[in-house]
Amino acid sequence: MAIGSENLAALLEQLGGPTESGLKYLLITGDLMAAFDSDEDWAELCQFASKVDEERGISARFEKQFRDGISPIGAMQDNYVLAALAACRIGLEKSEPLMVYAASNKHEFPGFVQDGLAEMSCMRVLHWGGWDVSAPHPETGMTALHLLAATRHAPGSNPRAIHWLLQRGANPSARNENGDTALAYLCGISVWGRAQLNSFVLLLLAGADPFDAANDGTTPLHHLKSRNESQPIQLRTQTIEAIETDINRTPGVFASGIAIRPEHRWQATLALAGIV
Secondary structure (H helix, E strand, O other), X not given: OOOOHHHHHHHHHHOOOOOHHHHHHHHHHHHOOHHHOOHHHHHHHHHHHHXXXXXXXXXXXXXXXHHOOOOOHHHHXXXXXXXXXXXXXXXXXXXXXXXXXXXXXXXXXXXOEEOOEEOOHHHHHHHHOOOOOOOOOOOOOOOHHHHHHOOOOOOOOOHHHHHHHHHOOOOOOOOOOOOOOHHHHHHOOOOOOHHHHHHHHHHHHXXXXXXXXXXXXXXXXXXXXXXXXXXXXXXXXXXXXXXXXXXXXXXXXXXXXXXXXXHHHOHHHHHHOOOO
């Protein structure tokens, strides 16, 4: 639905007006508002924010940094949503993997959280600006999907971000320099709660393979079982049992590589997550 510039201006005034902090919080809080869930409504917000930014020169320091050729890694890792807005406004080269730099921050720090949801405005601004959600880090090969599948802060995974990335074309089969997929990265972490299970199921539904071997021959399922042996958790045990139930139900499918829709292949696992 169209929000309208007058309503956006009123919202900006409530959040501090056309200042650096006001514009920043317009984007951060807007990300968590149902009114801006769709890409179309989010684009309207970004266009309004970009116009205010251009008129007021709010992100000028970031614009200067980019124009001077200084690496944008720091700005993105500090999650300056205004840096993302400046990058979009000046048409920074899309070859810069800004999405994974922004995801690195969300991997380390939750940022603003409301009703259990962590904002991801920086990544959403970059997507609006045309940056690739699957672009890997130039040194590690990590993608935004890897980094949000397993986070360093509670609850340890970000299913909202995983869903958002997958819906916008993130590749669930992308590998880092070790050959690990996002699913392997998720399955290798110590904690396992509802957030991890939800991310796990989202990746399975997108086509991620628990038997996809990394460079050292290990698979996501191997990591999941290995972690549970050293740190048993009931929900992780149930996840393993559900996966094995699905494997044993149709063993020929896995042996032959016959194509089958994920929602049919992983019925027991989906049921565990409450998806039927």
